[in-house]
Amino acid sequence: MTLRTTLDFLLHDWLDTLSLTSRERFTDHNRETFDAVLDTCERIAREKYAPFNRLIDVQEPHFDGDKVVLPQATQDAHDAFVASGMLSAAQDYALGGMQLPYTVELAANAFFSCASVGISAALLTGGNANLLMAHGTELQKEVFAKNEFAGRWAGTMCLSEPQAGSSLSDITTRAVPDTGSSTPWEQDPLGARYRLKGNKMWISAGDHELTENIVHLVLAKIPDADGKLVPGTKGISLFIVPKKLVDTQGQLTGVRNDVALAGLNHKLGWRGTTNCLLNFGEGKFSVDAQAGGPWGGGAGAIGYLVGQPGKGLQCMFHMMNEARIGVGMAATMLGMAGYYAALDYAQNRPQGRPITGNGKDPAQPQTRIIEHADVKRMLLAQKAYCEGALALELYCARLVDEQHTGNPAEVADARLLLEVLLPIAKSWPSEWCLEANSLAIQVHGGYGYTRDFPVEQYWRDNRLNMIHEGTHGIQAMDLLGRKVLMDEGKGLKLLSHRIMATVHRASGIPALALHAKALGRTLQDVGEATQQAWSTGVPTDALANAVPYMQAFGHTVLAWIWLDVAACALDNDPAQSEVSTQGHVGCARYFFHYELPKTKAWLAVVQSRDMTCATFPSEAF
Amino acid sequence: MTLRTTLDFLLHDWLDTLSLTSRERFTDHNRETFDAVLDTCERIAREKYAPFNRLIDVQEPHFDGDKVVLPQATQDAHDAFVASGMLSAAQDYALGGMQLPYTVELAANAFFSCASVGISAALLTGGNANLLMAHGTELQKEVFAKNEFAGRWAGTMCLSEPQAGSSLSDITTRAVPDTGSSTPWEQDPLGARYRLKGNKMWISAGDHELTENIVHLVLAKIPDADGKLVPGTKGISLFIVPKKLVDTQGQLTGVRNDVALAGLNHKLGWRGTTNCLLNFGEGKFSVDAQAGGPWGGGAGAIGYLVGQPGKGLQCMFHMMNEARIGVGMAATMLGMAGYYAALDYAQNRPQGRPITGNGKDPAQPQTRIIEHADVKRMLLAQKAYCEGALALELYCARLVDEQHTGNPAEVADARLLLEVLLPIAKSWPSEWCLEANSLAIQVHGGYGYTRDFPVEQYWRDNRLNMIHEGTHGIQAMDLLGRKVLMDEGKGLKLLSHRIMATVHRASGIPALALHAKALGRTLQDVGEATQQAWSTGVPTDALANAVPYMQAFGHTVLAWIWLDVAACALDNDPAQSEVSTQGHVGCARYFFHYELPKTKAWLAVVQSRDMTCATFPSEAF
Known part of the structure; x- marks a missing residue:
């Protein structure tokens, strides 16, 4: 199956995305407009992204002392992406957007991540702008x-x-009011004006020449009356800090803001995108020394407050949700890219012979390696991990659309479900689609270990996803420490209802009945483990095994997704006459036989509040 | 614990390596001579290997058209290694060796792999020479x-x-007799002389200038009377093919053999060692066109037959056993190197605060990340994987010593045990110490993803080990398809006896009694799964899940190793007053609580002869 057929099945057969067109916001859309968006993105990705994925790995960004140098291919890909209109696809018509459902937007963007995740520097731009639209x-x-x-x-x-x-x-x-200018700092039309000083690390696309300007959204603390920074997250505010200062018409003023590239990080993978250490307000580009600006009074980078002082982190969370779906999707598509490469290799590489009752007959011609059971196992694992993850991400995207356009009850449900599902949507693909990439290398044998084949790069690129936008450990604490508890466990209950609805539906389908039973049991195990984890009410007891909990939770969610997808496929094609149905049912079977049983081992330590790790003496390592 | 303290504990407290000195071959040895060897290797590794591990990753070998260029550091490391005498350490005094037990040799060489696995091009030299000593x-x-x-x-x-x-x-x-020379081909003093033609891929250290000459051991087929190659492995013979031709005194003759570098593979990791495509007998260095040699009659590279025609693969197996321990050890030491780096980082990096009953108090100073339960979990997993793997490799090495110097019963037992354990010794560290390297990255957070820290390189280097010297899939087929069956399951029975001996011993130690029980049960599960897998007698049924079988088998073996190590530590220190005892007991506990339960999921598909993957239609991927 191609990525397009997989997306079409998930969007239309499974998620019934077209039903969104009955909502006022999406009323101008139909299957043709959705298809056109996917067609366009697929074409651009094929022409401007895929051919250059290795190039951007080899020609790493560098700083020539004046500016960041990227390969021309990166500029071309960026320009094509901008020209596609995808950056504003989900926005109002009034803003130049096409009011596309987020679900379709995410699906269409998948082509870019699959073709070259590192070439795109624009992925955070949309989230940044969305935050500003909200706050x-x-x-x-x-x-x-x-x-x-x-x-x-x-x-x-x-x-x-x-x-x-x-x-x-x-x-x-630190951010202090920018006093002493002709325009009083509180009354700057672009927002209360501050001067920022500090260093920011791990800034993706933090510097480049792909666009005329860069809009940094910066977390900083406003000192109290004593000049001290408030400890904790409550003191954090959010600021717009443009690389180049602009006027109220959005024109560049010619004044460079004091934001300086202090270093490019040299990474294991994902090398096409710069990752920067930025110095704010260290005097490299002193705003005051440059003529022509209305700014003055003290050094620092100019920043404009967004939202209320001290509420910066809450504003940022708005951006993080979609960023987490974005990371999950990137991890998923890297996995898919590896899977397609491995599949292609396995279909074409002759090696070895089938095992027969009498061993192997060396006089027979070699077989294609896709015929070997263990290669099939590795391919099926990849397919189950990656297509399952893709389904999960699209499901979450569909919830985002519910949250934006549903009726009040739908909105409330979507919000709750997203709270519980987002740590999984971020963490699960970053762990298991990375494993898929490792299997893709393994299918290639020695060739997979060389840079002549693309799979080693996918594996390197994907290793980032367990780290950025909240590490695995942070996601797990968020899930077990907050999300399953909040509103008295309402989110978890709602998710359980949804899962049980699928269980009941699948119980009536012979090919899935045993899976349904297994999922029902595992869901109960997860519920019990959640209870047991918190039964002492002591956070250290519960959270000592937050990651194994998240792993079990994630596998349970994915089993549910696969059961639901397979039920849908069998509804449409009960005789399994289509290979795509065989594929979906086979993946579900793989997941229930090979993967779901792993949850027992993970949950055992959660349930017993195992303190082996937490109490291990630091000096005994 | 340092690598040295870990090795000392395993060699002396656990394996009682000194008892080997009662054997005639090792009678001149004692603790002081063993220590001196370890001291020397540790020093050379620290001075000549470790400082250049990143350098050899960045300055990849290249071919300048005439010869392979490597960094000077590689030559220096090689020279220091040679000067240490480790290449011949295990050989007879008569051969210039020191009759060192293999167990001690392996332990001492661990320092090199830990410091820089890629810098050493000499690791196959010893195995190559050992093969010649045998055949x-x-x-x-x-x-x-x-x-x-x-x-x-x-x-x-x-x-x-x-x-x-x-x-x-x-x-x-192909290898054909080198007729037409003044010395009849059958009577060449260096061995029956052939001419070889063909291409050999993935040749580690296949070309370089580190040594005066390179001795290739080459598998080739001698055509039958019709000029055809015999299909299958039975037609394979083994040849010595020197890069430069030599006389019977071991002096270079000045004639270059027709072995040409056709390409250097550009790899994901392990870049310090060349990996080559070599062309044999393609005429680049025509032997006949060069003056002075006694060779003649037809083109091709000169090769000297080793052993009997058609028995080449059996000869090669001699080398493969130690090569597989070597790969397992390399994987282990890469894991250890990552663990030490992560431990160092965790001990020094402040970040976050401990969770208290009331959440976190931001006014408190940050804690070192080693205090966080999830970081401890990641460190303990690494320690349990890598120190456990190290113990297994040394246990296997001890069996090699038994095989060489024990009484007939010990020799027979050691041979049987090695047959069953070697697929695990090779595969388990290559899978789980790679996982350890991934956890080492995770402990470092974003810093671990940069090339400023060593952990990403360890992870890249280690990815090779599941591929070379027999892939994971090949090891698994070997284990389930041959090793557990051979001699009517005698090897498996013997291993079970050893495991049960540990179980009985540990049952009497309160801290380990529950672990002992769990291991006994799991061993039974493995036995039953083995039976069930083969209950139909159909290889395709049994081998469809050979890899999950090997994973479960491996975890069972490692649980046994940990139980045995912990029992030994508690025997010496029942009150656990030493941190090293706490470390060993904690690792065992981690392994039994977090790892061993995973076997259930792997064995389930073996036991049921699950055909989900094997019967998945190729066209449904």
Whole structure:
């Protein structure tokens, strides 16, 4: 099956995405408009992305002392992406968008990630602009968000600092009012104006020349009356810090803001996108020394407050949800890319012979390796991991559309479900589609270990996804420490209802009845483990095994997804006469036979609140 | 614990390696001589290997048209290794060796792999020479093996071809008698003389200038009377093919043999060692066109037969056993290197705060990340994987010593146990110490994804080990398809006896009694799964799940190793007053609580002879 047939099945047969067109926002859409978007993205990805995926790995970005140098292919890919209109596809017509459902947008963008995840520097631009649409002033939307949606400017998220990665409460970037200018700082039309000083680490697409300007969204702390930074996350505010200063018309003023590239990180993979250490307000581009600006009074990078002071992290969370689906999708598509490569290799590489009752007959011609059971096992695992993950991401995207356009009850349900599912949508593909990439290497044998084949790069690229946008450990704490508890477990209950609905439906389908039973049992195990984990009420007891809990939870969710997908496929084709149905049912069977039983081992330590790791003496390592 | 303290514990407290000194071969040895060897290797590794591990990754070998260029550091490391005498450490005094037990040799060499696995090109030289000691003529030993042990020449294994990797029966390299010379081909003092033509792929250290000469051991087929190659492995013979031709005194003759570098493979990792495509007998260095040699009659590379025609693969197996322990050890030490790096980082990186009953107090100073339960979990997993794997490799090495120096009953037992354990010794570390390397990256967070820290390289280097020297799939077929069946399951029975002996011993130790019970049960499960897998007698039924079988088998073996190690530690220190005892007992506990339960899921598909993957239609992928 091609990516397109898989997407079409999931979007239309499974998720009934067309039903969204009955909602007012999407009323102009139909199957043809959806198809046209997918066609366009598929074509651009094939022409402008895929051919250059190795190139951008080899020609790593470098800084020539003045600017960041990227291969021409990166600029071409970026320009083609911008020209496609995908950056603003989901936005209002009034904003130049096409009011496309997020589900379709995500599906269409999958082609880009599959073709070359690293070449695109625009993935955060949309999220950045969306945040401004939610929390910015009218002028901030007009000046910043609109130019980002148009692809004229790019956007970043500046959260981490060298000393503060997972622990954002420890950031030390300071923001003080920009007094002493002719325009009073509180009344700057672009937002209350501050001066920022600090260092930001791990900034994706933090510097480049792909766009005219870069809009940094920066977390910083406003000192209290004593000049001290408030400890914890409560003191964090959010600022727009443009690389180049602009006026209220969105025109460049010619003044460079004091945001300087301090270093490019040299990474294991995902090399096409710059990842930067940025210095804010260290005086490299002193705003005050440059003529012509209305800014003045003290050094620092100019930043405009977004939302309320001290509420920066809440604003940022708006962006994080979609960023987490984005990471999950990137991990998924890297897995898919590896799977397609491995499948192609297995279909064409002759090696060895089938085992017969009498061993192997060396006089027979060699067989294609796809005929070997163990190669099939590795391919089926990849297919089950990656297509399952893809289904999960699209399901989450569908919930985002519900949240935006559903009736109040649907909105509430979607919000709850997303809370519980997002840690899985982010973490599960980053773990298991990475494993898929490893299997893709293994299918290739020695060739897979060389840089003549693409699979080693996919594996390197994918290793990032368990780290950025909240590590595996952070996702697990979020899931077991917050999400399954919040609103008295309402989210978990709702998810259980959805899962049980699938279980009941599948119980009536002979090919799936045993799977349904297994899923029902596992769901009960997860529920019990959740209870047991928290039965002492002591967070250290519960959270000591948060990651095994998340692994079990994730496998349960994926089993549900596969059961639901297979039930849908069998509804349409009960005789399994189509190979696609055989594929879906086979993946479900693989997942229930080979994967779901793993949950027992993970849940055992959660249930017993196993303290083996937590109490292991540090000096005994 | 340092690598040295871990090795000392395993060698002396656990394996009682000193008891070998009561054997005639090792009678001159004692703790001081063993320590001196370890000291020397540790020092050389620290001075000549570790500082250059990143350098050899960045300065990849290249061919300048005439010769292969490697960094000077590689030559220095090689020279220091040769000077240490480790190449011939296990050999007879008469051969310039020190009659060191293999167990101690392996332990000492661990320092090199830990410091820089890729810098050493000498690892196959010893195995190559050992093979010649077992199967070569006296003169072949004298001329080739002895010069290899002395480090004057290096050695390779040339098995695979571009079209024949795992399937050696399909090699097409031809060897025909070298008639027409003044010395009749059958009577060449260096061995029956042939001319070889063919291409050999994946040749580690296949070309370089580190040594004066390179001794290739090449598998090739001698055509039958009709000029046809015999299908299958039965037609395979083994040849010595020196890069430069030599006389019976071991002096270079000045004639270059027709072995040409056709290409260097550009790999994901392990870049310090060349990996080559070699052309034999394609005329680049025509022997006949060069003056002075006594060779003549037809083109091709000169090769000298080793052992009997048609028995080449059996000869090669001699080398493969130790090569598989070597691969397992390399994987283990890469895992260890990552573990040490992650431990160091975790001990020094402040980030986040401990969870208290009231959440986290941001006013408190940050804690070192080693205090976080999930970081401890990741470190403990690495420790349990890598130290467990190290113990297994040393246990196997101890069996090799038994095989060479024990009484007839010990020899027979050691041989049987090695047959069953070697697929695990090769495959288990290559899978789980790779996982350890991934966890080492994860402990580092974003920093681990950069090339400023060593862990990403370890992970790349280690990915090779599941592929070379027999892939994971090949090891699994070997285990379930041959090893557990041979001699009517005698090897498996013997291993079970050993495991049960540990179970009985540990049952009497309170801290281990529950683990002992769990291991006894799992061993029974493995036995039943083995029976069930073969209950239909149909190889395709049994072998469809050979890899999950091997995974379960491997985890069972490692659980046994940990139980035995912990029992030994508790015998010496029942009160667990030493941190090293706490470490061993904690690792055992981790392994039994977090790892051993995974076997259930793997065995389930074996036991039911699950055909989900094997019968999945190829066209449904």
